[in-house]
Amino acid sequence: MKTLPLVSALALALVSATPVAAQTIVITGGTVALGDGSAPIPNGTVVITDGRVVAAGGAAVRVPGGARTIDATGKWVTPGIVAGFSRLGLVDVDAVDAANDASSEGPFSAALDVAPAINPNAAPVAVNRAEGITRAVVAPSVGKGIFAGQGALIDTGADAEAVTRARLFQYVELGEGGAEQAGGSRAAAHVLLRNALREAQQIAGGNAGGRNQTGRTADDPREDPVVSNPNESRSYEAQRNQDVLLTRFDAVALVPVLRGRQILLVHAERASDLRQVIALKREFPSLRLVIVGADEGWTVARELAASNIPVIASALSDLPASFESLAATQSNVGRMRAAGVKVAIGTLNDDDPRMAFRARWYAGNLVGLSRLPGAAGLSWGEALKAITSAPAEAFGLGGEIGSLAPGRRGDLVIWSGDPLDNQSAAEVVMIDGVEQPLVTRQTRLRDRYRDLTRGVLPEAYRR
C-alpha cells in the first residue's frame, strides 16, 4: 500500500500526535536524501519505528519484517523541511488584525511567549504541511521595544499539539528595525540591549553571563556594563523603581538569555551590525547567539565563521531594499557557506506567516546559482541541508529533527520528484511517524470549482 487512505490518515492524526505503538514503517526504492549535506542515495531505504528514524541509507539498511512498507520507487525521500524562520501558526490572514498574533503593542516585550498563540488550525499551517514543511521556527515580531519575545519550534501536524519546544529563543532587533524601536538610532538600540541585560542581571543576582564569569574582573565599572555589586540583588527591589525600563516580567524573561539557557536570535543585516553582534558575544560570552537576516553577511563571512554564530539567511535577497542591505546578493549564502559559516535558510520578512514553503525553491535556486559564472551557490546536498538539518542545528535541535539519522523524529516527506525543483510536490508527509492529511482549503476550493458547468444544485453543495 502506497499511502494510507485519507480518511484513516485523518483519523489517526486526530486521535493522537504520537505514533501508534511499535509501528514500523519502511520506505523503499526511492532516492533518499538524508538532509546532512550528503548527496542523495539512489534506491535508498528509510526505517521508522515508534515515530523515530531507525535507519536510513543505501543497500546496507536492514529491512525488518512485519513492517508497513511504502514503495517509493521513482520518488524522492527527504527529512521534513524545517522552516528556519517563520511566523507560521501566528496568523490566519495577515491583514485581519484579529487573526494576526505576530506582534503586540501591549506593555510586555521580552516576556511574550508565542506558544499559547499558536493555532494549529490556521489555514497556513495546513498549506505548509501539504508542501512538506514539518517543523517551523516561529518568531514573534517586535511591537514595542527591541525585544519581540520568545519564539518556539512547532510541528505542522494535523493535531492539537503543535508546539515542539516553547521558549526556544528570544528575538531581538539590532539593525534598522531595532534603531527605530529604540527611538531612532542604533546607539539607542545597543544601550537598550545592555540595559535589559543589566536589569536581568540584577534580577538574577551575581554575575551570570557577564564578563566576570570568564574570570576577568573589571575594576573600573565603566569598563563593564554588567553590574557586579554582590549586594545589588538584595537591595534590588528597593532600588528598582529608581532606574528600570523593563517590566519585571520582561527582565525575568531575559535571565535565561543572559545565562545562555535560551538562544538570543538577533536580526541584523548590515555588515557593521553583524560585527556588533559578533562583538556582543565577546562582551557576554555566555550568550547563545543566532543571527537571522545577514544580507551583507558575505562581506564579513570570515568573522562570522570564526564567531561560530549560526546564520539564518534570506536566500534570494539581492536588492538594496534598505540601507542595511546595500551589498545584498543571491551569492550571500554560498559565500558564507564557503567561508565556513553555519548557514540555514529562513523566510524573514518574506510573507513569513504563510510562505515558508518557498524554502525548497530558494534552496533549488542556490543550486542553480552554483552553475552561474562568478556566483556562489550550494551543492544539492548542502542546499537541502540548509532547509533541514542546518536550521535544526542552529537552534540546538539537530539531534531531534532535520535529518534522517537514526534517533531523529520520524519527520519525512516522499516527493513526486526532486524536492528542490518547483514542479515536484509532496505526496506523503509524516510527522513523528504519523502520516498527515494533505488536504487544504485550497485543494477543497480547487475541487469545488474544477468544473464550472451548472449543476442541479449550487456550488455551495459540492463538498
Place this chain on the structure above:
Amino acid sequence: MNRGTIAATLAALTVAGCATTGAEKGSGERVRIASDPFPSTYQRYPGAPVVITGVTILDGEGGRIEGGQVYLADGRIQAVGQNVGAPAGTPVIDGSGKYVTPGIIDVHSHLGVYPSPGVQAHDDGNEATGPSRPEVWAEHSVWPQDPGFSRALVNGGVTSMQILPGSANLFGGRSVTIKNVPARTVQGMKFPGAPYGMKMACGENPKRVYGDKGGPATRMGNIAVTRQTWINAKAYKRKWDAYEADGGDVPEQDLAMDTLRGVLDGKILVHNHCYRADEMANMIDLSKEAGYKITAFHHAVESYKVADLLAREGICSAMWADWYGFKMESYDAVRENIAFVDRAGACAIVHSDDPNGIQRLNQEAAKAMAAGRRAGLPITEEQAWRWLAMNPAKALGVFERTGSLRAGKDADVVLWNGNPFSTYTRPERVWVDGALLYDANNPRLRPVSDFELGQPGEGDVK
C-alpha cells in the same frame, strides 16, 4: 471662457493655431489635447547579428521547435525555424541543451515607483489623496535608477513591463509600458507606440484607505464612486467630442477626465486590480454601463471561479502561482488558478507585483503548470510560456512588436542555460531589440544603476 483657464489649458495642450481662433466656432483650427506630451525617446542600442543554433525554442505563442535556430539582426527577429539559413559568417551561439524564448513581459510591476531602497522618499506609487485620481501618470513617479530593473533583466529575463500606480485608489492613474533598458530618463525607457493603461482597483484597498477619509468606506461605496466618475467622464467626452467635431467654445480641460475619455475612446487599456470573482462580475457590468472594456483583472485570485465568464468577455487574468492569505480577498487562492483560467479558454498571465517575484516569473509559471498537470490538465511548456509572453503582450497592446518569436518582431529574446521551467535555470544572455544587454559569461555586460555605483557589491553577481 476666462483667460486664466485658457492659459492653464495651453500649458498642457499642443496647440494648432492660436487659442483665440480655437475658441471661435467654425474658424478652422482648434485647440487639441496633446495625445503624447511625454513622448518616448527610447532608441535601441546596436546589436551584432547572431544565430542561435541547436536550441529548444518556445515561441511564446504556443509553438515549440527542438534543435532549432533563431536569427537576430538589425534589432529584429529575422527568422525562427529548424534551419533559418542565416547569412554565411553570422556569429553562431551553440544553444545545445539550452532554451530560447521571447523575453518575459511583466504586466504588473511597481519598479521605479516603489523602488529599492524602499525608503519613504521613494514612496511614489499611490496618490492616496483622493479615491479617484486618473490624472496621475505612473511615469512621473518612475525612478529610472531603481536597481530592481537590472535584477529583472539579468535574473528574470524580463525585457518589457508595465509599471502601474498602486491600488489605494479606485482610479489609480495611468500606467507606462517600458522596455527594460536602462536610461537616464523614463522617456528613454518608454516602449515606443505602446498604448497607455489605466489602473483601477476593486475591493479592500480603496475602502480601507478612504474609509475614514471621507469614503468610500464600503464595496458599494467603491462601485458608486466609480460609476459616478464614469458618468462625469461621459459628459466630458461628449463636450470634447462635440468641440472637436464642430468647434465652438473650448471646453475646460481636465487631466483626470482626459484619461477617462481615452479609455472610453478605446485608446487607453483598463487594468483592474480585482481579487474576488463576485467583484469581477460587478466590474464587468459596470464597464458595460460606462462603455469601456476591461483588458485585464490583476491579482485575479478568484478567476478560477468565473473562468467561463472571463473567457466569454475576453478579459485577461493576471495572477500569481501561489500567493494567498495576506488579506481577506486573497483567502480563496488555489494553485490551479492559472491553469484553470487557461483551460477555460481565457487569457492567463503570470504577473509579479514584486521586485523579487519579477526575477523568477519563469519559475512561477512552472509552479502553475505543475499544479495544472497534477489536476489532470496536460499543459505543455510551450503553452505555459504564453502566460509570460503572448498574453501579457496582448494585454499591453504591444503584441505586434514583441511577445513572441516571429520574424519581423523586436528581438527581445532570452537564451536560458537550461529548461526555464526548472529552478536550476538562469538567463545566459538577454537581448532587447537585438542589443545584447546581459551575458552571464561577461561581467562587463551587467547593468549597474547610479545608486549602486560606489556601494558595496557594485557590479557583483546579484
